[in-house]
Amino acid sequence: MPLTKEQLANRVAKEVKSGTYVNLGIGMPSLVANYISPEIDVTFQTENGILGLGGYPTENEVDADLTNASKQTVTTLPGAAIVDSVEAFSMIRGGHIDLTILGGMEVDQYGNIANWKIPGKLVKGMGGAMDLVAGAKRVIVMMQHTSPDGKSKILKNCTLPLTGKSVVSEVFTDFARFVFENGEMILTELAKDITLDELKAKTEASFKISPTLQILE
Amino acid sequence: MVKIYESSTEVIKDVVSGSTIMIGGFGICGIAENLLRALYNSGSDKLNLITLTAHIDGYGVGKLIDAKRVKSMIASYIGENKEVERQYFNGEIEIDLIPQGTFAERMRAQGVGIPAFYSPVGVGTEVAEGKEVRVINGKEYILEEALGADFAFVKAWKADTKGNLVYRKTAKNFNPVMATAGKITIAEVEEIVPAGELDPNEIDTPGIYVQRLVKGEFFEKKIERLTLKK
Numbered sequence: 001m002p003l004t005k006e007q008l009a010n011r012v013a014k015e016v017k018s019g020t021y022v023n024l025g026i027g028m029p030s031l032v033a034n035y036i037s038p039e040i041d042v043t044f045q046t047e048n049g050i051l052g053l054g055g056y057p058t059e060n061e062v063d064a065d066l067t068n069a070s071k072q073t074v075t076t077l078p079g080a081a082i083v084d085s086v087e088a089f090s091m092i093r094g095g096h097i098d099l100t101i102l103g104g105m106e107v108d109q110y111g112n113i114a115n116w117k118i119p120g121k122l123v124k125g126m127g128g129a130m131d132l133v134a135g136a137k138r139v140i141v142m143m144q145h146t147s148p149d150g151k152s153k154i155l156k157n158c159t160l161p162l163t164g165k166s167v168v169s170e171v172f173t174d175f176a177r178f179v180f181e182n183g184e185m186i187l188t189e190l191a192k193d194i195t196l197d198e199l200k201a202k203t204e205a206s207f208k209i210s211p212t213l214q215i216l217e
Numbered sequence: 218m219v220k221i222y223e224s225s226t227e228v229i230k231d232v233v234s235g236s237t238i239m240i241g242g243f244g245i246c247g248i249a250e251n252l253l254r255a256l257y258n259s260g261s262d263k264l265n266l267i268t269l270t271a272h273i274d275g276y277g278v279g280k281l282i283d284a285k286r287v288k289s290m291i292a293s294y295i296g297e298n299k300e301v302e303r304q305y306f307n308g309e310i311e312i313d314l315i316p317q318g319t320f321a322e323r324m325r326a327q328g329v330g331i332p333a334f335y336s337p338v339g340v341g342t343e344v345a346e347g348k349e350v351r352v353i354n355g356k357e358y359i360l361e362e363a364l365g366a367d368f369a370f371v372k373a374w375k376a377d378t379k380g381n382l383v384y385r386k387t388a389k390n391f392n393p394v395m396a397t398a399g400k401i402t403i404a405e406v407e408e409i410v411p412a413g414e415l416d417p418n419e420i421d422t423p424g425i426y427v428q429r430l431v432k433g434e435f436f437e438k439k440i441e442r443l444t445l446k447k
Binding site: 058085125163 | 446
């Protein structure tokens with residue numbers, strides 16, 4: 001069975017390690033925070049200037065001057081720092097962020113990602129995504145494996161304008177986990193009860209299969 | 218030397234049609250809402266805006282866009298404003314979308330007198346089209362130029378009479394860097410205190426970057442996405 005969004009967020013949360021600085025993208029990646037074990041000591045950064053992001057506020061705590069990069073009201077944790085945009089992106093571009101988790105419209109077998117524009121249809125802008133994929137030490141993409149009409153979003157070559165070229169470290173979908181190593185895309189985990197043939201039918205990209213293939217759960 | 222003005226209307230009087238204006242804020246958090254209201258009331262049009270987002274329909278920059286008074290925008294994310302997307306697809310507005318960190322750094326470069334810099338962001342994407350590519354230590358970079366403006370509209374929490382500014386929480390965002398990059402930086406603040414009352418150690422933007430100062434008349438401080446703890 002393919003994973004639900006929640007199951008996928010729970011799986012990706014296991015990639016978040018203690019002692020790291022992490023930036024979560026908007027949409028599906030923001031769910032990951034809900035599944036990180038309390039023993040994990042992670043610091044979340046937001047590109048609008050928080051290092052040490054907390055949860056959402058109570059009604060009394062709401063402050064129009066304290067939001068996250070999705071423009072939602074938030075709080076900060078003890079030990080947080082608030083910086084301006086230049087400094088927030090110095091952290092990102094300068095290679096100080098250990099991990100970013102982003103959503104994707106398309107990922108291809110060369111580790112390219114597209115997630116900001118559909119020419120003629122949708123133009124929302126790249127925001128901080130191009131900076132994050134260029135600067136973070138590890139780039140995880142989490143996305144649906146196929147479009148609602150069943151077309152593969154894991155491609156030989158991205159068709160949409162790129163967000164970054166050969167920048168993806170690994171991609172998690174509702175069907176599988178692929179890791180990019182030395183220019184190759186390798187299947188390392190596959191959802192339970194999905195056969196390799198079923199996966200191949202849903203995947204346009206060519207990939208290798210890890211000798212230690214595991215269940216995505 | 219900073220000059221303190223009595224009203225938002227007066228402080229933006231020479232922001233005429235066709236001006237290029239930087240507007241601080243992340244979404245609508247930390248925008249100079251009084252200056253934007255005064256700009257709307259001034260009737261100036263054909264404006265060239267440098268703003269992270271298009272704000273929201275009917276508020277902030279969104280109000281100017283609704284009235285078709287924005288000629289061009291340099292921005293990074295316009296996902297929250299339907300009207301700007303409509304105008305863009307109809308060819309009614311020019312929009313240059315650039316990566317957010319590049320947006321910040323180009324203004325920083327302007328403020329510190331660096332005409333251009335090499336960046337790894339956007340290599341191999343549309344963003345790199347037409348730009349010089351240079352390989353440094355085996356990695357590709359693109360040349361990005363400094364970005365300035367006729368005016369910068371910044372919003373700070375407090376100022377002193379020397380024009381020193383202090384921001385509050387994430388309302389800081391692009392305001393400090395824009396203050397350094399505008400030819401004429403206009404700061405709108407919630408409170409102006411006598412020189413000496415702010416701790417020199419705590420100043421975010423020193424007064425040297427601020428040409429004009431005004432105490433905002435009314436702060437609505439709208440929230441884009443009110444989200445509460447469940």
